[in-house]
Structures are given as C-alpha cells and as structure tokens.
Amino acid sequence: MSKVTSQFQADGVLARTLTGFRARPSQTTMAEAVERALAQKSQLVVEAETGTGKTFAYLVPVLLSGGKAIVSTGTKALQEQLFHRDLPALRDALAPRKMVALLKGRANYLCLHRMNQAVAHSGELSKEQQSQLVEVRKWAQRTDDGDVGALNILQEDAAILPQVTSTVDNCLGRDCPDYDACYLVKARKKAMDADLVVVNHHLFFADMALKDVGFGELVPQADAVIFDEAHQLPDIASQYFGEAVSSRQLQELAHELKVLYLTELKDLRQLDKAADKLLGSLKDWRLVFPNDPMRGNWRDFSKQPAVQLAANVVAEHLEFLREVCKSALGRHQDLDNAYERCVQFLHKWQQLQDVSRTGFSFWFETTVRQVTLHQTPLSVADKFGGYLQRSDMAWVFTSATLAVGEDFSHFTEQLGIEQAESLCLPSPFNFNEQALLCLPRYLPQPHERDMPSALLEVVCEVLEHNETGGTFVLFTSHRMLQMIAKLLVNRTDRPLLVQGSTSKRDLLEQFIAAGNGILLGTSSFWEGVDVRGDALRCVIIDKLPFASPDDPLLQARVEDCRLRGIDPFAQVQLPQAVIALKQGAGRLIRDADDRGVLIVCDQRLVTKPYGGIFLTSLPAMRRTRSLDVALEFLDSLERTQEPTE
Missing domain, CATH: 3.40.50.300 (P-loop containing nucleotide triphosphate hydrolases)
Known part of the structure; x- marks a missing residue:
C-alpha cells in the first residue's frame, strides 16, 4: 500500500484528524492516479463526479510529494475556498512544514503608486470616488497583503478600484517609486518560495501567454500543475492566446495623460489636445455600434463604411498622441510608460482591422459605453499541446464534467493533450x-x-x-x-x-x-x-x-x-x-x-x-x-x- 493510499483508509490520518471524513473508493482511486502522474511526470485527465472528493484526492498526493506544485482553479471564489478552507487542515495533518501561497492577478492588489496619484489628483475624481478613496486609504493603513478582496466596505465593482490598482499597461515595474513596498511583488516572491501555489486559470494563462512572447514569469516554475474545474480551460486559453483592445483602455490612457499635463507637464499643451482628440473619436466610435450591449461578428460588421471611417479616425488620433508622447520622452516615467502603451495599442488596433487572416475568430462586444475588439484563435491545441510536450512536469486535469458519455476526446483535442491517462469516476451518491x-x-x-x-x-x-x-x-x-x-x-x-x-x-x-x-x-x-x-x-x-x-x-x-x-x-x-x-x-x-x-x-x-x-x-x-x-x-x-x- 502506497503512502498516499494509506491516508484514505478508514484508520488513516485523514479519518483520525478531519471531522466527518469518510473513506470513498473512487477518491482513493483518483489519489493513486494523481500519485502516479506526479512520480512519472505524466498527464492525467479525470472526470470525478459530485461527491467523489476530488479536492482531497489531488491535494493529498501533492502535499506528500517532494516537488513544487501549482493548483489552478476556475474562479477567484474557488481559489479562496481551496486556500482558506480545504488546504489548511490537510497541510496541518500531512505536511505542516510545506509552504503554501495564494497568488492572484495584479488587479486584485492595491497599487500604492496609483493610490498616491489618486490622492494627489482627487479633484479630478467624482464625489463617489472621493468618498471611496477615503475608505481605501484607511484600509491601506492596516492591510498586510493589499488584497482588495478584503475591502468589504466597497462593492466588487466600486468605481475607485481601477484608480488604485494597476494593469499590465500602466504598471511601472522596477521603475516604480513604491516598488519595494509593492503588494504584488511581495505576493509573487512568496509564491516563488512556496511549495504549493494556488492560482486561478486566468492568471495561469496570462503567465503562459507572457512566457510565450518572452517576458517574465508570474507563476513560478513547478514540477506539477493541477487544473480543477478544467472544463473551462479551452475557452480561457483561447482568450489569452488572442488579442483584444477596448475603448476603455484607450480612454484610461487619455485621461491619465490629461492628469499628467495638469499636474506635472503643464507646458506640454499638445498632450492635452491630443488626449482630447482621442477621447472625442472614441465617443464617435461607440456611436457606430448599436445602442444595446451585444456581441457580434467583427469580420462582417467592419465592412460598413461608417465603421471603417470611425476606426481610421481613432487610429489617426492614437498616432498623434503617440507622436506627442515621443517628443517628450525622458521627462517623466509615467509619460514614457504611456508612450510604450500607445505603440502597443496602435499595433493591436491596426492588427484587428485586418480581418482577412484565417484561423481566428474576429468579434466585438459592447457595453453601454465601451467597445472591445477581439481576435481569438480557433484552436489552442498546437500552442498548449506543444507546451505540455516541452515541459518536464506532471499535468492533472480534473472536473465533474469533462466527458461526453465516457469519451474525453472533445476536451483533450481542444487542448492538444495526446498522451494522457484518463479516468471516469462515478459519484458515490445513490x-x-x-x-x-x-x-x-x-x-x-x-x-x-x-x-x-x-x-x-x-x-x-x-x-x-x-x-x-x-x-x-x-x-x-x-x-x-x-x-x-x-x-x-x-x-x-x-x-x-x-x-x-x-x-x-x-x-x-x-x-x-x-x-x-x-x-x-x-x-x-x-x-x-x-x-x-x-x-x-x-x-x-x-x-x-x-x-x-x-x-x-x-x-x-x-x-x-x-x-x-x-x-x-x-x-x-x-x-x-x-x-x-x-x-x-x-x-x-x-x-x-x-x-x-x-x-x-x-x-x-x-x-x-x-x-x-x-x-x-x-x-x-x-x-x-x-x-x-x-x-x-x-x-x-x-x-x-x-x-x-
């Protein structure tokens, strides 16, 4: 009997230490399969129906293994449940010396630099945002990890949050004056030092996409990756191997540059003018789409002359803004960062106007005020499958719903998984x-x-x-x-x-x-x-x-x-x-x-x-x-x- 198998027996450690634990044959079967995959650094696909106890079935072998593991869940809520509810008791019982860490995407962490900017420019904020900013500053004095999810006094979509968190676009990285105190940097360092890191699928694929184009790594290198709620992976992976530009991103860029002109670069009148031009063209851009929020085929919609004209005007004004920023490079870090974003946005914008390329879905989605253009690959099998083959890691994919009948091919073919052991475990419920x-x-x-x-x-x-x-x-x-x-x-x-x-x-x-x-x-x-x-x-x-x-x-x-x-x-x-x-x-x-x-x-x-x-x-x-x-x-x-x- 293996070390993992023994934990699930009626007289095992789990039964002795966890209230209400009951041994289940299907749970033990899955745990043994995960143990093999970890030891052989192979691939495993498991459909474990409700009641199987799949969370313990993968956590126990991971905690008992000697390597480093990433566990990725479908949502932030499930991520927190796993880290705060399921993991602590198991770790204490099986591997108290193992270091575990929770890592979220950057938008979940307070950005001290942007909060200080918001305070300095609070006159530009709405009354609602100003009162919310007061709460954020109070909370900032007592938070240890900067996770804005703990800001219970604010709603999840509070208007101030984009002003006090960063994005890949506006983060200054090592050039940031608050880099040493950065909560995101601290969270990543903790993840680098941990034996087990709990992330979510969006963060994992954001990191994978960055690695694919040669940038840094958000998720540390590991010996094993476990995907829970793995049925979500094909669509999430498609998003991160595609491209998208939203009018919101361009508006935020323009507003940031207007604030920079009003506070730091008051002699650069052209900057304010260029930002206003872009904001005006983005309003016109929204007007060429139907009023009601919708999703649509961009390849078809873009053929309309009015749409083409509005898109060309946005590109023209984005180019003008880029040239104004270029003329003042070196005068301020935020301006230099904005110039880089202008260059990237313009490249993506032009790329998304060329809808003749095959192998992609070109689509748009609108809200009341915004428009986002997307280019999504029809298949991620080559990229993701190639990633699996090149890696010297164990890969486990599990969910209550992966198979059609007992056939996993719909799932495995979408992700290019070719060599996996597959397992279909029925629910123990009657x-x-x-x-x-x-x-x-x-x-x-x-x-x-x-x-x-x-x-x-x-x-x-x-x-x-x-x-x-x-x-x-x-x-x-x-x-x-x-x-x-x-x-x-x-x-x-x-x-x-x-x-x-x-x-x-x-x-x-x-x-x-x-x-x-x-x-x-x-x-x-x-x-x-x-x-x-x-x-x-x-x-x-x-x-x-x-x-x-x-x-x-x-x-x-x-x-x-x-x-x-x-x-x-x-x-x-x-x-x-x-x-x-x-x-x-x-x-x-x-x-x-x-x-x-x-x-x-x-x-x-x-x-x-x-x-x-x-x-x-x-x-x-x-x-x-x-x-x-x-x-x-x-x-x-x-x-x-x-x-x-």
Whole structure:
C-alpha cells in the first residue's frame, strides 16, 4: 500500500484528524492516479463526479510529494475556498512544514503608486470616488497583503478600484517609486518560495501567454500543475492566446495623460489636445455600434463604411498622441510608460482591422459605453499541446464534467493533450434513491411563443409543492430570465432572488438563509455553486444549453469545421451543450443526504436523436415524463420535514 493510499483508509490520518471524513473508493482511486502522474511526470485527465472528493484526492498526493506544485482553479471564489478552507487542515495533518501561497492577478492588489496619484489628483475624481478613496486609504493603513478582496466596505465593482490598482499597461515595474513596498511583488516572491501555489486559470494563462512572447514569469516554475474545474480551460486559453483592445483602455490612457499635463507637464499643451482628440473619436466610435450591449461578428460588421471611417479616425488620433508622447520622452516615467502603451495599442488596433487572416475568430462586444475588439484563435491545441510536450512536469486535469458519455476526446483535442491517462469516476451518491429527473410532457418547443407562460406554470406548481425547500430556475438567456422574473413577482410571496440585482455571493447567502427561496440565474449559476440540504430541493432548467448561434466564436468554429469536412454540430455544439447541462444538473445533489427533483423543460431530450446523448451523460436518476410524479416526490420530501407529535 502506497503512502498516499494509506491516508484514505478508514484508520488513516485523514479519518483520525478531519471531522466527518469518510473513506470513498473512487477518491482513493483518483489519489493513486494523481500519485502516479506526479512520480512519472505524466498527464492525467479525470472526470470525478459530485461527491467523489476530488479536492482531497489531488491535494493529498501533492502535499506528500517532494516537488513544487501549482493548483489552478476556475474562479477567484474557488481559489479562496481551496486556500482558506480545504488546504489548511490537510497541510496541518500531512505536511505542516510545506509552504503554501495564494497568488492572484495584479488587479486584485492595491497599487500604492496609483493610490498616491489618486490622492494627489482627487479633484479630478467624482464625489463617489472621493468618498471611496477615503475608505481605501484607511484600509491601506492596516492591510498586510493589499488584497482588495478584503475591502468589504466597497462593492466588487466600486468605481475607485481601477484608480488604485494597476494593469499590465500602466504598471511601472522596477521603475516604480513604491516598488519595494509593492503588494504584488511581495505576493509573487512568496509564491516563488512556496511549495504549493494556488492560482486561478486566468492568471495561469496570462503567465503562459507572457512566457510565450518572452517576458517574465508570474507563476513560478513547478514540477506539477493541477487544473480543477478544467472544463473551462479551452475557452480561457483561447482568450489569452488572442488579442483584444477596448475603448476603455484607450480612454484610461487619455485621461491619465490629461492628469499628467495638469499636474506635472503643464507646458506640454499638445498632450492635452491630443488626449482630447482621442477621447472625442472614441465617443464617435461607440456611436457606430448599436445602442444595446451585444456581441457580434467583427469580420462582417467592419465592412460598413461608417465603421471603417470611425476606426481610421481613432487610429489617426492614437498616432498623434503617440507622436506627442515621443517628443517628450525622458521627462517623466509615467509619460514614457504611456508612450510604450500607445505603440502597443496602435499595433493591436491596426492588427484587428485586418480581418482577412484565417484561423481566428474576429468579434466585438459592447457595453453601454465601451467597445472591445477581439481576435481569438480557433484552436489552442498546437500552442498548449506543444507546451505540455516541452515541459518536464506532471499535468492533472480534473472536473465533474469533462466527458461526453465516457469519451474525453472533445476536451483533450481542444487542448492538444495526446498522451494522457484518463479516468471516469462515478459519484458515490445513490442518485436512484436521492433524485428524480422529470421531462414534462405537453410543453411547447423552446422557440414557440407559448413557452414562457408554460415554463411559468411549471415553476408555480413546483413552488406549491416545495413550500419548505428552495428552488433554482436556471436559464440559457437573460431575456427569458427577465421575462419570467417579471411574471413571477406577482405569483409568489416567497423570497425571489434574481441574478443581477446584487452580487452572486449575496444572492447565494440570501437564498441559503431563506431556506425556501427562489433563485433565477443564468450561466454563472450553472456551475461553482454549492447549496446543500433542503435549501435547494428542486432545479428547473428552461432548455438545453446550446450556445447562441449568434456567438461569433462559435460561428467561427462551426465554419472551420465545415471547411475541414467535419460535422460542426457533433464536433462542437453538442459536446459543449452536454457538458453545460451536466454542470447545471450537478447543482441539485451535493451531499449523501440531499434529496431533490431536476426538471428539464425541453422536449428535444425526447424527440431528437441526440437527446439520448444528454440523458446518458446525466447521473443515474429515476426518470419520469409526468410532472405530477415529480410533484408527488416533492410532497414526500415536505412530509419528512413535518414535525412529529
């Protein structure tokens, strides 16, 4: 028996030191596979369904190994949960001498230089930003790590945060007067010295992209990399191997130079003039796009004469700003930095106007005030796969949803993973007893006009029979969510929580506290949400989560498949939707004692040939076409909650 295997036995260290630990065969199997991968510096892909205990299954072998490891998670929230909740107890039990570190992206750390600049130029800030800056300065006196996530008094999107944190564009690096006190530098140094570093996927790929073009390293060299929530990797990797320029970046550059003119370079009138010209052209640039926020195909949209003209004017004014900065090089560090940014932005801007290149998706997204242009590679398999082959490291990819059936090829081919051992571990939960899957009869097709009212009636019937339990309603579009939210508000007096009304964390806290709440959510609530017990007894999904056909990256991948003679539906659209549905269904049963009903309101699961692929990928719940049977199951759960005499 290996050292790792022994930890998971009923009389092992984990059972003796961790409250509530129960040995699970699938968890031990995964831990042994991770142990082999670490020893052989090989590749491992593991689908570990809910309840397997995958976090401990990779952390135990990592802590017992002699090398240095990076653990990368899907989001900052999961990163903090892993570092603050799961890791401390395990480390204390198994490897108390191991040094661990949490490393986030630079935007998560207070920048002392930019905070001091904001204080010096506070007259340029709005009243709201000025009051927020006061809070930031108070907090700055007592923080040890500068992590702005601990600034609880401010909202996550507080207007002051961009003014007191840095970006790759405006960071002065070693030239910064506050370099020695920099919180980001300290966090990176701690990560360099640690045996185990917890990062998130965005930070990992930002670092990998920088290494690819020959810059420094954010994430230290390691002997092993473990990706949790690995199903997110293909899309995140595509973002970081692409290019993007936003009007917000250009506006921030112009505003910074205006402040520099007003405070440090008052004789350089041309700088103020050039910045104003760029700001004016960026306002005109936004006006050539539709008013409502959207995503679109830039290759098609850019053909319009008005769009081409507006893009050329932005380029012309950016060139003018670059030349003004160039004429004053050496007079101020911030100006020298701005000149470099002008050069980089202009190069990217011109690159993004050339949409004739193949192998990329060219797309844009807009908000009320901003426009961002993107160039995204259709495949990262060559780059990422080549990186794996060249590295002398172990690579572990795990998630509750990686396979379609038991086939991992959709995931591995996207990332160029060619030599991995693969493992599909079922959940230890008894889904046949704990859960019921309902596909209600007689519902309209998803696209039909009567569908919203039919969905509303399903929700209302569920609420009548799930009085003491909570209900999730998961949507594939914001439009349907808002429509049902408006209709539902007059049909129930239960706590109704709607995505977008406050932060995701607040919504979940309110939902759990309510006990019998109703939460309406879209994509961000389909995964990474863990609600146990009666607080979540029913999950309703409005329709199969196929990506929007208008999504420009999907359009480009579909077109690429057609050019290669491959069926885009089978190769791209279907596998993505299957994995997304598995994620949504995974919200229901989170514990061995959970009970509940999953209702999927999409007739295509029964009427289309591909419906079987979805169904075989879901946990082995009992199934019914009768909504009445599902409601009776909820009634039985209600009865178990009634107090006995």
